[in-house]
Every structure is written in structure tokens, then in C-alpha cells.
Amino acid sequence: MARKLSMRQAINEAMHQEMERDESVIVMGEDIMGGLGVDWLEGDAWGGTQGTTKGLGPRFGRDRVIDTPISESAFIGAAIGASTTGMRAIVELMYVDFLGVCFDQIFNQAAKFRYMFGGKAECPVVVRTQIGGGFSAAAQHSQCLYPIFTHIPGLKCVIPSNAYDAKGLLIEAIRDNSPVIFFEHKKLYDAETEVPEESYTLPFGEAGILREGGDVTIVALARMAHMAMEAAETLAAEGIECEVIDPRTTSPMDEDTILESVENTGRLVVVDESYPRCSMGADISSMVAEKAFDSLKAPIRKVAPPHTPVPFSPPLEAAYLPDAARIADAVRAVARHGS
Amino acid sequence: MQVSRDKLLEAYRSMKTIREFEERVAKEFATGDLPGFVHLYAGEEASAVGVCSHLVKSDQIISTHRGHGHCIAKGCEVGPMMLELFGRKGGLCGGKGGSMHVADLSQGMMGANAIVGGGPPLACGAAMTAKIKKTGGVAVTFTGDGGSNQGTTLESMNLASVMQLPVIFVFENNGFAESTAANWSVAGGDIVRRAEAFAMPGVQVDGTDFFAVHEAAGEAIDRARKGGGPSLIEVTLTRFYGHHQGDNQSYRTPDEVRNARESRCPLVNFRRRVTEASLLDAAELDAIDREILDQMDVATAAARAAPWPDAAEVLTDVYVTY
Amino acid sequence: MTGERITAITMPKWGMTESDGKLVAWLVKEGESVSAMDEVVEMETTKITGAIEAPEGGTVRRLVAKPGDVVPIGGLLAVMAGEDVPQAEIDAFVDAFEAPESKSGGGEGAGDVTVIEAGGHSLRVRSLGEGEATPIVLIHGFGGDLDAWLFNQEALAADRQVHAIELPGHGQSSKSVGDGGPDALGAAVSAAIDALGLERVVLIGQSMGGALALDLALARPGLAAGVVLVAGAGLGEEIDGAFLEAFGSADRRKEMKAALQSLFADPALVNRNVVEGALRNRRLEGAAEALEAIREAWFPGGRQAHALAGRLGEIKAPILALWGVEDRIIPAAHAKAVEGRGEIALIEGVGHMVQMEAAGEVNRHILAFVAGLEA
Incomplete structure (x- = not known):
């Protein structure tokens, strides 16, 4: 049955359901759980800066819900490397603006593997990232930048406008065998729509x-x-x-x-x-x-x-x-x- | 570390295959029939083979633009590699990658990588897979002295150490990043000293000595397999050709390469060591040499005779589905 | 809304979940005289586009709403009156008209839709109405859902309970269907009826649901007070196999729209929201696989494998067969199987989804049939 969910909840539910369904799915990035290294903390301190990964760590454990140092090139590259060797990594690039410190791994590595290796590589990685203005977050935390990714052959680009679409498109992204960049507009996280409890996918390339x-x-x-x-x-x-x-x-x-x-x-x-x-x-x-x-x-x-x-x-x-x-x-x- | 007779023969065959492959590519490139450009590995064979002789197929390696040697050491076939360098149908990557992107994932070879510093993050990922799936597998990233200064490399060393990933950072320090000398570009002098900053074991070994590389790699790989985390190995060596074919090497003295070919050749050193110690005899090594030369003749002739890829191939293999 | 001399045509509460409708086009002009049940205006809701019928005969005196207007349930669309009623009286009526408070169903799944556990399935059921008269159970067809009865359930529920059951593998019911065959689906419906505490019901089934209604009447003679087949399956071999395949596998808007349109004589009835609603259900995990299993079990090779025509004689309960003459999925000729066993009503100008396309007429036939059972 469907019920009202915010886009934040829908994204969280999509990851929960896919991690439950497929144990090769992992989630990684900065502050995915939060509070790593603080010995007395239990559970997830943050669950992502927007709470989209809340609950994943306690449910699936640190082996599959992986907090990383702030080093986008290394951990996004690692997500890509892991996805080329049998995992399905969902990796968070906290703000799309940070592409400047990791873009090589996305556009020269992930996007190109399949082609330059003659069709023998699969890289089912999903890069989730926040876009958009409206929060006075200024020039380095408010850009959209999806045209830059759309420009690159080998990447798929997904830009949901509501919670229903976000859940179906994210599940489709996770199951897709090519690299997918999933853009989440910060101003839409609290927007609610009817979202089925069940898992479902929304096809790419259909407006x-x-x-x-x-x-x-x-x-x-x-x-x-x-x-x-x-x-x-x-x-x-x-x-x-x-x-x-x-x-x-x-x-x-x-x-x-x-x-x-x-x-x-x-x-x-x-x-x-x-x-x-x-x-x-x-x-x-x-x-x-x-x-x-x-x-x-x-x-x-x-x-x-x-x-x-x-x-x-x-x-x-x-x-x-x-x-x-x-x-x-x-x-x-x-x-x-x-x- | 004791090395069995079979392993020694295998190592020699692998190093000699790399050498003759590169010598043949140099010759073919000079004819103008090889598209693009090539970066040759001749002189560095003991590094690739010394490390890869500890690896099994499911272990992963990532290479650099100078990647032919790593490919051969990890089990890529010479015939399809030559086809790939010629850009022909049937090439290891269907003619879509070429020299700088030779890869064979079925052999645990995640690709030559034409972005300096591109490989270390990816190797961390392959190591993550091994760690999460508890396979006991390892990942090795080969990087040059140039790549040792890339942020991606340093970030990856930090990540690997923090996450205790089974990854080995092998820095092949051949003295030059393109034309820029390592003794100028690598702050602190030796790359190996950077291991300490990231709290991982590090050793520096002579890259012309197969046995030294083999022993250092064995320890690092064994440690990684047992959950001991990452290691760094700096292999010092000399490249016998320029950065790429056609490089006039005006930054090296005229004698430098000639001397290196005489005094710093890993194959000469290896042959001397195993024959002096009576581990292998010269005749069987000579037989391998002849076999490999024949193999290169066959591979080159096949590549020259092979058809070009169909133009329709431009459009395939961008996505798994789109 | 019928006054002494003036009749208001208002926005009906269509399909329980709507709060308003948008006027697409007038089908009559001011001054035109119409008979009762003539279609006067085309309205679009978030579920479907449909026509509203004149409640009684008379002259259309004033078209109050314009095309494009969004009119709340109960809102005034037009005014009918005799020629003799003066204009001033019409104006006064329009001015004085107050739309009642919103009768919105309160959104999807609110109130009347429940999920029941029956026979190992979680089935959605929409229940409306109360009263002592024999309850009605509605069973939709292949690939359908509760909304198949959007324009019928409320009209049938004036004096009785009417329960629409969503079959396993369909809509938002659970997706496990076993082998998908008549026994598996029939057991689920039977268990659902028990779970609802019903002992004697009128079974109304559309298409494949019709065959399930017949199965149930055969298996549980004490349960069935009457059977209504709406373009029912099970009465002949022919069925549009290509449609079943296309409909069962459609996961994109274009394919789904084309498939849905072949269910109707008038393809314009299938609007964006109908297509989107069907797609939303179809995309749910397991839905496509469930339908595929059902299609294989019921319609292998594009033919109906479940033959019930020869067994109608074993059914004691009265039968009513309703069919659209332009049905492209199951030929209306199959209604002949009911000859001598029950009533048949063929409806001109409509396709397979008779109960949606000719809702008013279908509702009247059913109400008359049910009244006959209870007389």
C-alpha cells in the first residue's frame, strides 16, 4: 500500500530495500553513519548530512555501510573499483560541487571502463549527490552541474523531482549495470508524495x-x-x-x-x-x-x-x-x- | 625466500616475454604502422613479474600508461595484446582501448590506466571487495614516481591504511616522470619514506633484482592476505626507452641508456644468478628465448594481417544497456 | 439536486478517491433538449475521463462551468428546466446554488480500502455501503485492480455492502500467485469472501473475474445468490492473445496506453492518469512475473484454456451476462453461451471495459438483476 513519504524517506527506503535484497549492495561516503572514531557512540550519529542513510549502518553493519575520510577521489574511486570487481556501491558525493576533487575517477575511469576495455567491464556504481540552490549555501554548495555529467558518454544521469520517482529511479539505478549519477535537489528532500511500500522501479529514458x-x-x-x-x-x-x-x-x-x-x-x-x-x-x-x-x-x-x-x-x-x-x-x- | 624451479622458469619466461614484446613493439612502431603512441616497459620487467608471481587470477592489479609488462605478468595473452596495439578486430579490447588501456578483467588485470594516479583509488575498491567478501584476495596498484605525487595516490594510501585494506602500493621509480627527474619532483627524496606517514610498512628494493622484488612483494602480499593491511614497495629501476616512443630523451646523457642495458638489465642479472647457482641451465633459457621470439613473429604477423574493427563498433559497449 | 421545476447537473463523486473533476467539453448546447441518460458533459478526473448523463429529460438552460474549469464534487455544472421556466428563475437558482462541503474521499487508500489476510495473500479490498440486502462481491479481470469498478461500486452500494476484491498479483495486493491458474486465484477469492464474513453474495466478475465468479458458484453453490458476467472469460476459446501479452508486459507509458486503449471502444477515455495508475501498479516488484504466470496458466498460446460454457447448467444461481458489442478482447458472441441459462444484455458502442465505458447502463442492469433475485 502506498502512503505519504518525503523524498528523503523514499531514498532511504530504496537503499534499505535494495541492501536487503542484494548483499553485494554497499553504501559509502562521508558521514554516512557519522561519528566514526568516537568510541562511546553507538548507532549512527548522523546518517548522512541529510539523513538519507539513517538506519542503514545499524541494520546492515559497518562492513556494508562505510564511512570514509574526506577524500573524494579515493573513496569514489574505491567505490568504482569495488563495483568493477563484484560489488554494487552506492557512494555519496555530498555536494555535486565537490566533483572538482574527484571527477577523474567518475568521467575517466567509471564512464570509460566498459568502452575502452571492449565491453568486458561492468561498473554498477551509483553516485548520489546533492544539487541546487535556495539555501544561501553560496557558490560552492548550490550548483546543479548535471549538464557536465550528461555530457559524458558512459554515465547515466537521473534527476528526480519527487519522492515517488526518487524511490523507483534509485532502485533502477542500483540494479543498473552501468554507472549512474543520481542528483538530489536539496529543496525537495521534504516534499511528500504517495510512495508504495513495496519495491518498484521506474525506467530510465521515460519522461x-x-x-x-x-x-x-x-x-x-x-x-x-x-x-x-x-x-x-x-x-x-x-x-x-x-x-x-x-x-x-x-x-x-x-x-x-x-x-x-x-x-x-x-x-x-x-x-x-x-x-x-x-x-x-x-x-x-x-x-x-x-x-x-x-x-x-x-x-x-x-x-x-x-x-x-x-x-x-x-x-x-x-x-x-x-x-x-x-x-x-x-x-x-x-x-x-x-x- | 626459496623459489621453486618451475616458478623460476615461469618468471624468466614472463620477463623475457615482456622484453621481446616491447622490443618488437618498438620496431613495429618505427614503421609507422602502429597507431597512436606507446610507452615501453623494457628494463622494468623484474618489478611486474616479481610482484605478480605471488598473485592468483582472482587478485586484481591496476597498471599505468606503461602497462604492457603488468598485463603480461598477470596473464594477458600476447596475441590479443598485439592485435589491440595495432587497433585490429580481435584485440584484447576490441581495438577500443589501445596500448594505454589494455585490460583483461578475466585475468584480474583491471587495466593499464592513462591517467597518472588514476589507479590507486580503484585498487582500494578492488581490495574493499576482497575484504567485504572475505576472499583473502589482494589488489596491487603499480604507480610511477610521477604518480607518487598525485593527490589521488596519497588519498588512497590514507584510505587504505584507515580501512586496513589488502592493497599493495608498488611505486616503480624509474627516475623520470616523462622528462622530469624524480630527484627533483619527489619531495623528501625517497618515495618509501611516505609509507611511514600513512602508518604502513614500506621497503625500497632494487628493481633489477627479481629476487629482491619477489621477496619484498611476498611479504607484503602475505601480510595483506592475512588482514595486515596495506604496504608500500618502492622499486628503483631504469627504463630502456624514452617516456614514449619518439621521445628524443635529451634529458638523459647519451651513455645512460647504453650503460643501463649492460649493467642494470633484470634479465641479464637473473640469467647470471640462476646459472651461477645452477638453479637453471643456460640451454633451457636459450630454448625459452627462441620460443618467445617465434611467438612474437606469429603475434605480429597475425596483427598485421587482421581486419580493422567494423565501423559499427563505434557505437557498442558504451553502456551495458541504454 | 432536483428542484420542483429546475434540475441541477452537478459533479458526481466519481470513484471515491476524487475531490474534483475538470470539465473537458460540453456535449450539448444551451437550449438543447435532452433525454434522461443522454451524455451531456465530458469530465476528467485523476482516474479517467468520462461523460456525465442527464439525470432526467428536459432542456439545458444554462451551462454554468466552462471547459477547463475544475469543479468540486457537488459543484454546479449546468441547469436543466422546462422551456416555461423564466430566465430570472434560472439566474436566481444559479446564484443561490451552494456547492456542498467537499466530499473528497480523502486520498488514495483512505477509509474504504483495507488490506485483508486471506489464503496466504494480503489482498486489497474496497468496501462500500451497508444494509440488509444481499452483499455484492466485485472481481476484476486480468491486469486490473480495484479501480475497474470506479464507476459502479458506489451506485450499487445504496442499500447493501459491496466489496471489490483485488486479486493476488494485481494492483497493490501481494504478488505471490502460485501457478496463477483458476484454482489458485479462486482459492484466494473464496478465502477473501470468508475473511469478510460473507455467507451469501452476488458475484460480479469482469473478464477473467467472470470466470472466477462462475468457478466460485460451481464450487460453493450455497454462496452464490447470483452471478453477473461482465465480458466474462471462460465461455469460449477466443481471446486477444496479442493484447494479453502486450498488456502483461507493458512497463512504459506508450505501450501501456496502447494496451489500455484496446480495452475501450473510445480510446480517448484513457487519459494520462489512467495510464500512470496502471503503470504504478505494474512496476511493483513481482507484478510483471505474477501476470506472466497467470497469463500462461489461463491463456496459453493466446487461447482461453479454462472452459466453463459446458458447465453453466450445473449452476443454480441466476446469471446475467453483459457485453460490449465492440469488445476487441473477448468477442461478444461468447454471450451466446448464456442463452437459455440467464439474461444477456449487449451494449452498443462500448468495448471490453463495459462497466467503465457504459457505467450507467451496466449499473442499471445489475440493479434490476439484483432486485429480481430478491423479489
Whole structure:
């Protein structure tokens, strides 16, 4: 039976169920349990900085729930090495911003093994990582960066927008035999949806259609999907019906669902919290321009932050991040175009 | 440490195979028919073989850009390796990896690795698998003097020590990282001194002496198998070729390599030691030499005659499923 | 909502779990005269798109809601009245109309859905209604779930208990189905009926559920007061094997949508939410394997292996067979097997999911049949 769970709980439940089901699944990273080295502590002090790994250590033991020193290259590389030799490691890169101190292991090692070794290697590693702004966490703890990973052949990129999707996609990620990067938006951890108690998987490469509408297609990921839905409600009252598509995975990317929608609406707004250059917004826009040009009735609009680092001060950050009002403005502009 | 006659013959065959493979690759590369570029291991054979002769198939090793020797020492077949270097169909990696990425996971060879310092974290992971699954297996990461200065390597030594992983860090110090001398780039002089900082045993051995490497590796591997955690071995040696083929080696004196080939050749040393001690006789070693030369002729001819991979192969093996 | 001279058409509480519906399109114009049960408006809920029928004959005087409006349950959609009622009176009625407090079912799984332990299974059961009249048990078909009866259960529950049972391997019931065959599923339904404390019931089964209803009536003659077959299986060999395979294995939206659409004469009824709901159940661990086992046991080689037509004579309870003429899964001709053994009603213009596509008509047939049993 389904019940309400937050995305944090859904992610935690997915790991519990997969560790129960398959003893080759291990979880590792910084502060996964927390408090390691403090002799008098029992149980998990933290269970991850966001509590997503809470309870795993006491349940499955330190052999499979592994706290590491702060040395991302070494422990993410170790997760990759372990996954190439028979384990299924779920490794936490606490914030995606820290990719700068470990990226070689992800993009030159994990992503390439299978190809450069002629199809003989499997590396079923999952890198879980936090993305997104909205907490005044400033320039080194607020980025999205998923376009960088999406750029790399050999990596799969998963970006859930809600608890139901997060559980199904994480279980799918853990069972996948290729490296998967799983991006969790910090602002969505407390968002609740109905989530089945049972285990289930959600296939990669199938976008979610969050709302049907015939006037304008909005494509949005993670937290921006919620902003897009908010904008769509406002716009519906004005008589503009939006179709809101959440790609859910950017590699593989469900091009068909986006193209079919644009063929129907003829108008596209892409919302992306990542930087505007070489972004998912740019990627999806170019894909639609290339493959559905004749369906377009208006220029494609992108809603994205400016090409700047993420600022700290709350009003600055609010000015930086896309929101429902900016999305609604972009939709109105494409809806009006040509009329 | 006593080494059986069979083991000695096996070690000689392995070292000689590496040497002749590299000499042949040097020759073939000069013709212009070998794509890309190659980094040759000639002169360093006793390190790979001295370590790998303690390993079984399920133990894992990770190598560097200078990886042919480690591959052969760990059991990769010469024929498919040569096909791979020529970029042909049937190559060990289907022609998708080439010299710098030769790998054979079925032999516990997790790949030559073209990122300096790329291997140590991965070896920690392979060691984690052995530890979690309680297989008694070990992982060995071969790194150069250049790689000894990479953050990944130092992080991995810390991680391995903290987690008491069955991993052996073998630093093959051939005196140069590309063209930069180790006596300048390695702070503190000897790499072996870094073991102490990470609370692991460390030894420095002469890499031209198979027996010295074999003994040091035996102790470290045995300790790791018994749960004693990681060790460091610094193997000092000399490469007989440049960083890569075509390197004019203007950073070495003209006599340096010639002298090394005479005085610091692990194969010459080995032959002298085993024949002087009457452990093996010269005739049987000569027979192995001839056999290996024939094997190289066959491998090279086969590689030159083999077809290129199908263009459709570009698109395969990116993901298991996508 | 029927006044003396003015009748309100309101948003019905469809399917228990809804709190509102969105108006898709009007099927009538202001001033048009309609007969009772004519479809007047198409509404979309999070479960399905469906049409609302006129409660009685008359003239549509005012369309209050517009396409795109989200209307709460009980909210005013349109007003019907005779031609003689003055406009001012209509206006006053609309102005004075107050939508009742929300009658939301309170979300998925709330209140009326319980999980019972029966025969080694955990089965979801949705129970509605109370009263002394003979209880009804609803059994859905292959790949279905409780929502198969979304538009029937409440209408049938005015004066009796109506229990919809979710079969093992289906919906959110447990996924172990044994060999998946008629005996295994039948035992689960039988145990569920016992667990619910029911001693005599009207068995209503759709498709494969129809065959299970017949099995139960054969095995427990004292239990069955009547049997209603809604496009029931077991009455002939033919079945759309390709559909069963596609439906059973669908795990992506496109495949599921195509499969579901072949269940209906009007494919437009299958909206995004219907597809998403079916997919959510299908993705649960063990669901696909359970359906595969059931399909193999019941429909090997794309034919029905479980033949009950020749045994209808052994059933003492009255039988009613309802079928959509445009059924693409099991041909309506199979209804002939019931000739001489019970009533048959063929419904024009609808497909395999008769009870959803022609809910009003199906409900009326069932209520009349049940009334006949109790007369």
C-alpha cells in the first residue's frame, strides 16, 4: 500500500530495500553513519548530512555501510573499483560541487571502463549527490552541474523531482549495470508524495508528463518542475494550457515525449536551474530546433539563471534562481508570439 | 625466500616475454604502422613479474600508461595484446582501448590506466571487495614516481591504511616522470619514506633484482592476505626507452641508456644468478628465448594481417544497456 | 439536486478517491433538449475521463462551468428546466446554488480500502455501503485492480455492502500467485469472501473475474445468490492473445496506453492518469512475473484454456451476462453461451471495459438483476 513519504524517506527506503535484497549492495561516503572514531557512540550519529542513510549502518553493519575520510577521489574511486570487481556501491558525493576533487575517477575511469576495455567491464556504481540552490549555501554548495555529467558518454544521469520517482529511479539505478549519477535537489528532500511500500522501479529514458495541455510545452527538471507546475496553474487561469514534462533522466533522454508534445503545442519553454551555457536548456532547445523545427510557432525560450556563480545573500539568490513568475512570463511571451 | 624451479622458469619466461614484446613493439612502431603512441616497459620487467608471481587470477592489479609488462605478468595473452596495439578486430579490447588501456578483467588485470594516479583509488575498491567478501584476495596498484605525487595516490594510501585494506602500493621509480627527474619532483627524496606517514610498512628494493622484488612483494602480499593491511614497495629501476616512443630523451646523457642495458638489465642479472647457482641451465633459457621470439613473429604477423574493427563498433559497449 | 421545476447537473463523486473533476467539453448546447441518460458533459478526473448523463429529460438552460474549469464534487455544472421556466428563475437558482462541503474521499487508500489476510495473500479490498440486502462481491479481470469498478461500486452500494476484491498479483495486493491458474486465484477469492464474513453474495466478475465468479458458484453453490458476467472469460476459446501479452508486459507509458486503449471502444477515455495508475501498479516488484504466470496458466498460446460454457447448467444461481458489442478482447458472441441459462444484455458502442465505458447502463442492469433475485 502506498502512503505519504518525503523524498528523503523514499531514498532511504530504496537503499534499505535494495541492501536487503542484494548483499553485494554497499553504501559509502562521508558521514554516512557519522561519528566514526568516537568510541562511546553507538548507532549512527548522523546518517548522512541529510539523513538519507539513517538506519542503514545499524541494520546492515559497518562492513556494508562505510564511512570514509574526506577524500573524494579515493573513496569514489574505491567505490568504482569495488563495483568493477563484484560489488554494487552506492557512494555519496555530498555536494555535486565537490566533483572538482574527484571527477577523474567518475568521467575517466567509471564512464570509460566498459568502452575502452571492449565491453568486458561492468561498473554498477551509483553516485548520489546533492544539487541546487535556495539555501544561501553560496557558490560552492548550490550548483546543479548535471549538464557536465550528461555530457559524458558512459554515465547515466537521473534527476528526480519527487519522492515517488526518487524511490523507483534509485532502485533502477542500483540494479543498473552501468554507472549512474543520481542528483538530489536539496529543496525537495521534504516534499511528500504517495510512495508504495513495496519495491518498484521506474525506467530510465521515460519522461514524466506532470500536466497535459495543448498551448505551450514546458520542460523542467527537479525543483524547476515544481516551479513550472506553479506557473502552469497561474497560466491556466489566464486561458493558457501548459503541458509540463519532467525528463527525469538526462542520460538517457526521452526525446520522443518532448518532441511529440512540441509537435502538438508548437511552443516550447525549457526551464533549467543549471548555468545557461552548454546546459540542459541549451541541449533540449537545440534538439527540438533540429528535430521539430517545422512544428514550432514561436522561438524557443529558455528560463535559466544568469551566467554567474550562485550568490549568497537571500535577495541576490532569489534574483538569481528561476521562479514561477519568470516561467509564466516566458510562457506568455511564446504564447503571444505571432498573434 | 626459496623459489621453486618451475616458478623460476615461469618468471624468466614472463620477463623475457615482456622484453621481446616491447622490443618488437618498438620496431613495429618505427614503421609507422602502429597507431597512436606507446610507452615501453623494457628494463622494468623484474618489478611486474616479481610482484605478480605471488598473485592468483582472482587478485586484481591496476597498471599505468606503461602497462604492457603488468598485463603480461598477470596473464594477458600476447596475441590479443598485439592485435589491440595495432587497433585490429580481435584485440584484447576490441581495438577500443589501445596500448594505454589494455585490460583483461578475466585475468584480474583491471587495466593499464592513462591517467597518472588514476589507479590507486580503484585498487582500494578492488581490495574493499576482497575484504567485504572475505576472499583473502589482494589488489596491487603499480604507480610511477610521477604518480607518487598525485593527490589521488596519497588519498588512497590514507584510505587504505584507515580501512586496513589488502592493497599493495608498488611505486616503480624509474627516475623520470616523462622528462622530469624524480630527484627533483619527489619531495623528501625517497618515495618509501611516505609509507611511514600513512602508518604502513614500506621497503625500497632494487628493481633489477627479481629476487629482491619477489621477496619484498611476498611479504607484503602475505601480510595483506592475512588482514595486515596495506604496504608500500618502492622499486628503483631504469627504463630502456624514452617516456614514449619518439621521445628524443635529451634529458638523459647519451651513455645512460647504453650503460643501463649492460649493467642494470633484470634479465641479464637473473640469467647470471640462476646459472651461477645452477638453479637453471643456460640451454633451457636459450630454448625459452627462441620460443618467445617465434611467438612474437606469429603475434605480429597475425596483427598485421587482421581486419580493422567494423565501423559499427563505434557505437557498442558504451553502456551495458541504454 | 432536483428542484420542483429546475434540475441541477452537478459533479458526481466519481470513484471515491476524487475531490474534483475538470470539465473537458460540453456535449450539448444551451437550449438543447435532452433525454434522461443522454451524455451531456465530458469530465476528467485523476482516474479517467468520462461523460456525465442527464439525470432526467428536459432542456439545458444554462451551462454554468466552462471547459477547463475544475469543479468540486457537488459543484454546479449546468441547469436543466422546462422551456416555461423564466430566465430570472434560472439566474436566481444559479446564484443561490451552494456547492456542498467537499466530499473528497480523502486520498488514495483512505477509509474504504483495507488490506485483508486471506489464503496466504494480503489482498486489497474496497468496501462500500451497508444494509440488509444481499452483499455484492466485485472481481476484476486480468491486469486490473480495484479501480475497474470506479464507476459502479458506489451506485450499487445504496442499500447493501459491496466489496471489490483485488486479486493476488494485481494492483497493490501481494504478488505471490502460485501457478496463477483458476484454482489458485479462486482459492484466494473464496478465502477473501470468508475473511469478510460473507455467507451469501452476488458475484460480479469482469473478464477473467467472470470466470472466477462462475468457478466460485460451481464450487460453493450455497454462496452464490447470483452471478453477473461482465465480458466474462471462460465461455469460449477466443481471446486477444496479442493484447494479453502486450498488456502483461507493458512497463512504459506508450505501450501501456496502447494496451489500455484496446480495452475501450473510445480510446480517448484513457487519459494520462489512467495510464500512470496502471503503470504504478505494474512496476511493483513481482507484478510483471505474477501476470506472466497467470497469463500462461489461463491463456496459453493466446487461447482461453479454462472452459466453463459446458458447465453453466450445473449452476443454480441466476446469471446475467453483459457485453460490449465492440469488445476487441473477448468477442461478444461468447454471450451466446448464456442463452437459455440467464439474461444477456449487449451494449452498443462500448468495448471490453463495459462497466467503465457504459457505467450507467451496466449499473442499471445489475440493479434490476439484483432486485429480481430478491423479489
